[in-house]
Amino acid sequence: MQLEEYFDFLSPDDIRVKGTRMGIEHILDEYIHAGAAPEAIAQKFHSVTLEQIYATILYYLHNQETVGKYVDEWLKYTLSVQAEQDRNPPSVVIKLREWKAQHQTVQTVEQAHG
Numbered sequence: 001m002q003l004e005e006y007f008d009f010l011s012p013d014d015i016r017v018k019g020t021r022m023g024i025e026h027i028l029d030e031y032i033h034a035g036a037a038p039e040a041i042a043q044k045f046h047s048v049t050l051e052q053i054y055a056t057i058l059y060y061l062h063n064q065e066t067v068g069k070y071v072d073e074w075l076k077y078t079l080s081v082q083a084e085q086d087r088n089p090p091s092v093v094i095k096l097r098e099w100k101a102q103h104q105t106v107q108t109v110e111q112a113h114g
Helices: 024-032 038-044 050-062 064-087 091-112
Strands: 007-011 014-017
Touching: 007 050, 014 024, 024 038, 024 050, 024 064, 038 050, 050 064
Parallel strands: none
Antiparallel strands: 007 014
């Protein structure tokens, strides 16, 4: 079996583990940035097999420059989307934050009055 047969290449910025909805970037982020062992990654992501995880890592090691850039671009995109959401949170998040602040105020007042 060719290594590429483990993956679905949906677009240049969307490579998934074949038969799953999991992008290789999730596995590789755990491996590269968190230093997780393949077995630990398998414990975290139940939709992929240990064989698929090893294939993903091997694919990365065989194509480090290209796949490394792919993961870096994904990480940049993820961080930019998170920053945008932090700047402009959905209304439900705003309401939850307001509720949390009110709840904490009530608890503080109750604790002060014993």
